[in-house]
Amino acid sequence: MTDRPYEIDVLISAKVIAARIEELAREIEARFEDTDKLVVVGLLRGSFMFIADLLRELNLPVEVDFLEASSYGNEMTSSREVRILKDLRGEIGGRDVLVVEDIVDTGFTLSHVLSLLKSRDPKRLETIALLDKPVRREVDISATWTGFEIPDHFVVGYGIDYAQRNRNLPYIGAVRFT
Ligand code: IMP
Numbered sequence: 001m002t003d004r005p006y007e008i009d010v011l012i013s014a015k016v017i018a019a020r021i022e023e024l025a026r027e028i029e030a031r032f033e034d035t036d037k038l039v040v041v042g043l044l045r046g047s048f049m050f051i052a053d054l055l056r057e058l059n060l061p062v063e064v065d066f067l068e069a070s071s072y073g074n075e076m077t078s079s080r081e082v083r084i085l086k087d088l089r090g091e092i093g094g095r096d097v098l099v100v101e102d103i104v105d106t107g108f109t110l111s112h113v114l115s116l117l118k119s120r121d122p123k124r125l126e127t128i129a130l131l132d133k134p135v136r137r138e139v140d141i142s143a144t145w146t147g148f149e150i151p152d153h154f155v156v157g158y159g160i161d162y163a164q165r166n167r168n169l170p171y172i173g174a175v176r177f178t
Contacts, residue, residue, distance in 0.1 A: 008156060008166065008173035012148055017130075017158060017172065018053070020147050024128060025057035027145060028098065031126065035096045037061045039122075041088065043113065044068035045167070046102030049159035050130045050147075054100065065090050069109050082112035097122040102160050103131040104146075107139035114141070131155065131172065148172075 032038050040062050042051040055062060068086035097117060104110050110127065117125055129143035135152050150172075156162045157169030166173070 004177050006175050006177045009176055010171050011150065011153065011155060011174045012172040014170040021053050021057050024145050024147065025054060028058060029060055032060055032096055035060060037063055039063045039065055039090065039092055039095050039097045041097060041099045042066045043099065043101045044086065046160045047100045050102060051100045063090065067113065069113055080108060082109055092117060092120050092122045094121065094123050096124045099127045101127065101129040101143065103133065104129045104143055105133050105136045107137050107141040110143065111139045111141045
């Protein structure tokens, strides 16, 4: 399947992403205005570009940590079993935490990660997802903030891959097989 030729149609331009990140940053600042330090947790690998741009917009004291959970492998189907491949380096007990996710699709990944992090007793735990595909949802969960709701397209770019390709595109594109 990964060798099938495909083209990429622009779905969300770099300019539109940047404008939305500015709005989201203001909302996050308002929610955490009294924080002594916010632990921003990026879910690898798809959130790396989003977290980099979001943090540059965010006027709050922050720490950055990363967590990697397995979800897709190389297939375009969602796996139900979520495994933690890389855990946080730091402690989050009693801390303000913001989890940064690329896409909420079925919701299995986010729900698994949130129950793991909740078990460590953070003071506040909020989530932000750049993209949300509500029609694909199988677990009743949603992020505190969502960048864009999108239809059921397989998307790439802005950190998001198809079989490890296309992460470096500056925009979000939809994969169209040719
Ligand atoms: P969920 O557990 O089904 O919600 O899947 C979440 C993860 O699946 C995301 O963090 C992505 O890594 C991956 N994923 C979901 N949809 C897409 C897509 O359209 N393109 C690439 N990866 C995706």
